Amino acid sequence: MTTLRVEHQCPQCGAPAVLEETDRIFTCGYCRVSSYLLQDGCFRYMLPHAAPEGRNLLYFPYWRCRGMLFSCGPDTIHQRAVDHSLPAAPAACFPQSLGLRSQAMTLRPASGGNGTRFISPAAAAPDAVLDFxxxxRRVLPEPVHVDALVGETLSMIYAPFYVDNALMDAVLNRPVAQAGPAEEAISDLPSAGADWTLRFVPTLCPNCGWDMAAEKDALSLACPGCRTLWRAGKDGLKRMTCLTLPDLDGFTEGRLFLPFWRITASVSGLPLASYADFARQANLPKVLRDGWEIVPFHFWTPALRLSPQGFLKAACAMTLAQPGDAPAGELPDGRCHPVTLAFTGAVPALKILMAALLRPKNRILPRLAGMTVSVKDGLLVYVPFRETPHEYVHSRFGLCIGRNMLRLSRQPRG
Structure with a gap:
C-alpha cells in the first residue's frame, strides 16, 4: 500500500506542510503548535491541476479504500493488503481509475473556488465500502466461506477536468472524451456543495490543559499530566476508557505496552458467552474447570496497524490466551504504542477469528456466512511486552511481534 501526500497549512501561522494521508496529528515546524485534524465524514482531497487560466474546473470524485483483506477457504485463510480506487459517480466519459496519480502527486484538502464544480458522489461511505x-470478492480464490475487510480507511479524491471542445484532463491537458456527448452526460450529474471544513483541534488535554504530544498517525492522545486518554469526536476530543494488564514477569526496563481491543460479542446459532463455551467450540486440549461457565469470553484484536499476517497471528494468540488477570489502573506507567487502528476497523475481523480458531472446520466454515455477530462492548487494553533485540515478546501468551513490523507499519510504502 502507498500513502498519499497531502498539502496542509498551519492554522496558527500559515506555514505550509506536507503530511501523509494517514496523519491525524499536525505539528507545525515553524510555530511548533500541534493540532488534531478533524473532518465530518471521510477526508476529501483534490489533485493539483495545470489547466489554462480562466477555465471552469470540474472535479470528479473517486473513492479510495485501503485495508487488510481476509478470505477463508476450505483449507486456509488468505490475507493481503489492498489499496484501490473506484469512481464515486456513474459517468462513462470519465476514467475508471486514478492510476498512480494519487501516489505520485501532492494532494490538497478539497475546497471550492470561483467557477469550480464538484460532482456529487452517488453513494454514501457505507455503500462505497460494500462496492469495494x-x-x-470477484478476485478472491474460490470457494470462499467468508471474507472481511479489516482496518479499512476510506477517503475521497477529486480529479480535475474541464471542457474545451472535448472533456479535458486538467492534470495533463489532454482530451479524455468528445465534448458533445460528454458535456450532455456531465450536465445531468448532480453537484456537491464544497462546504467541507477541515478542523484543527489543539492537542491540549481538555481535563488539565497539558500539551499532549503524540505520533502523527495516532488515533489516541495520552495526557502525561492527569494520565487520561482521549480520542477525536465530532465535537472535539472525547475521553477514552482504557485498562492495563499487570506485568507479572516484573520487567520494567525494555518494556513496551501495546494496545488491543477486547471485544464482547454474541454470535447467532453458536454459544460463545463463556470461556467454557469457547473451550468446547475451539476443541481446546483442556479439561473444563469449575467456574469457567461464568468466565466471560472476549475476542481480542490489535489496536495498531500490522501486516495482515501479523494482525491475524496476534489476534489469534490473544483470543486463545483469554487474559484473565484483573486489569489494573488506566494508562500504563511506561512506554505506550499509540492506537492506530480504530475499534470499528477491528470488528470485521471477528468472523475471521472464528474461522481460524473454532473446530471442527467442516462444521463451522459452511455456517459462518449465515451467522450474525452482534457487538455488545469494546474496551481498549494495554498489554505489556518485553523488548528484545528483534522482537517484542509476551511469553505467557506465546506472542512475539517483530520490531521491524511495528516500524514498517508506520512508514509509507510504495
Whole structure:
C-alpha cells in the first residue's frame, strides 16, 4: 500500500506542510503548535491541476479504500493488503481509475473556488465500502466461506477536468472524451456543495490543559499530566476508557505496552458467552474447570496497524490466551504504542477469528456466512511486552511481534 501526500497549512501561522494521508496529528515546524485534524465524514482531497487560466474546473470524485483483506477457504485463510480506487459517480466519459496519480502527486484538502464544480458522489461511505468488498470478492480464490475487510480507511479524491471542445484532463491537458456527448452526460450529474471544513483541534488535554504530544498517525492522545486518554469526536476530543494488564514477569526496563481491543460479542446459532463455551467450540486440549461457565469470553484484536499476517497471528494468540488477570489502573506507567487502528476497523475481523480458531472446520466454515455477530462492548487494553533485540515478546501468551513490523507499519510504502 502507498500513502498519499497531502498539502496542509498551519492554522496558527500559515506555514505550509506536507503530511501523509494517514496523519491525524499536525505539528507545525515553524510555530511548533500541534493540532488534531478533524473532518465530518471521510477526508476529501483534490489533485493539483495545470489547466489554462480562466477555465471552469470540474472535479470528479473517486473513492479510495485501503485495508487488510481476509478470505477463508476450505483449507486456509488468505490475507493481503489492498489499496484501490473506484469512481464515486456513474459517468462513462470519465476514467475508471486514478492510476498512480494519487501516489505520485501532492494532494490538497478539497475546497471550492470561483467557477469550480464538484460532482456529487452517488453513494454514501457505507455503500462505497460494500462496492469495494464486491470488487475484491470477484478476485478472491474460490470457494470462499467468508471474507472481511479489516482496518479499512476510506477517503475521497477529486480529479480535475474541464471542457474545451472535448472533456479535458486538467492534470495533463489532454482530451479524455468528445465534448458533445460528454458535456450532455456531465450536465445531468448532480453537484456537491464544497462546504467541507477541515478542523484543527489543539492537542491540549481538555481535563488539565497539558500539551499532549503524540505520533502523527495516532488515533489516541495520552495526557502525561492527569494520565487520561482521549480520542477525536465530532465535537472535539472525547475521553477514552482504557485498562492495563499487570506485568507479572516484573520487567520494567525494555518494556513496551501495546494496545488491543477486547471485544464482547454474541454470535447467532453458536454459544460463545463463556470461556467454557469457547473451550468446547475451539476443541481446546483442556479439561473444563469449575467456574469457567461464568468466565466471560472476549475476542481480542490489535489496536495498531500490522501486516495482515501479523494482525491475524496476534489476534489469534490473544483470543486463545483469554487474559484473565484483573486489569489494573488506566494508562500504563511506561512506554505506550499509540492506537492506530480504530475499534470499528477491528470488528470485521471477528468472523475471521472464528474461522481460524473454532473446530471442527467442516462444521463451522459452511455456517459462518449465515451467522450474525452482534457487538455488545469494546474496551481498549494495554498489554505489556518485553523488548528484545528483534522482537517484542509476551511469553505467557506465546506472542512475539517483530520490531521491524511495528516500524514498517508506520512508514509509507510504495
Amino acid at each position: 468488498k464486491a470488487h475484491f
